[in-house]
Amino acid sequence: MGIFVLILLAILIVVLISNIKIVPQTHAYIIERLGGYQATWPVGMHVKIPFIDRIAKRVNLKEQVVDFQPQPVITKDNVTMQIDTVVYYQITDPKLYAYGVERPMMAIENLTATTLRNIIGDLELDATLTSRDTVNTQMRAILDEATDPWGIKINRVELKNIMPPKEIQNAMERQMKAERERRESILRAEGEKKSAILIAEGEKESAILRAEAKKESEIREAEGKAQAIIEVQRAVAEGIKLINEADPQNGYLTIKSLESLNALADGKATKIVVPSNIQGLAGLATSLTEVVQTAKEK
Secondary structure, eight states: OHHHHHHHHHHHHHHHHHTEEEEOTTEEEEEEETTEEEEEEOSEEEEOOTTTEEEEEEEEOSEEEEEOOOEEEEOTTSOEEEEEEEEEEEESOHHHHHHSOSSHHHHHHHHHHHHHHHHHTTSOHHHHHHOHHHHHHHHHHHHHHHHGGGTEEEEEEEEEEEEOOHHHHHHHHHHHHHHHHHHHHHHHHHHHHHHHHHHHHHHHHHHHHHHHHHHHHHHHHHHHHHHHHHHHHHHHHHHHHHHHHHOOOHHHHHHHHHHHHHHHHTSSOSOOOOOTTHHHHHHHHHHHHHHHHHHHHO
8 A cells, every 4th residue: 555655656747747838938838728718827936737738738938930932923014023021920819829710831932922812913024023022012011911810920031032934034144235335335435535535635735835825925025125125225225325535536436437328328228328428428538538549559
């Protein structure tokens, strides 16, 4: 009898220990009692009633990522393409997650596929390729609203890859190549235009500088000539002044008059104006010539 009691006591201890459960961080346990929902265990140590309570579901409360297989979609301009999506979600209500829908991940995948087809069906190919952010935002809003009764929060939805048909990809590559060549031609033409403008501006500035230099040279040359004339006239004036101060005699004045007449005769003029007293000058010149010849004979 004592052995039976010990065995029974050992069985009770084992059963009690086996029914002590510790819920780890970022997890929650759904507890059912006699087949009905009883409680949601948060983080910590808990004890369930043997054979009456059971852990119906262990729920991970971390943010999770699910990558769905590519889905065929048709755009508004009848182009069929493959698009795969990535959904970031988090369980916010373990009870709704456990009892809200059967196989929640399959439900989210099917909901994602139908929502994606509806959104892409209203867009053309070019808009689909350039409107990822818009598509992501619309899908997140629709999925988040639809999964609220399931206790799931959709944080982000991303279009991982968009795969148009091969012929469309080839056409897009040719279009991109042509666009790059067009831009290259435009840039080359703009460069040549700017180069020609710079060359023309340089030649214009050079011509202006040459003209200004020539103008400056001519001005300086004219100023030099004018200064030379002024100096000559100043020298002549000084000479006349000195002559007047020296009180020259009539003979000297007569000789200078003859020299002036000789200079006039050597010019290109066809007419010569002879002063009225030229006879007296000529006589004086004859007398001087005779005096010089007499001096030579002696």
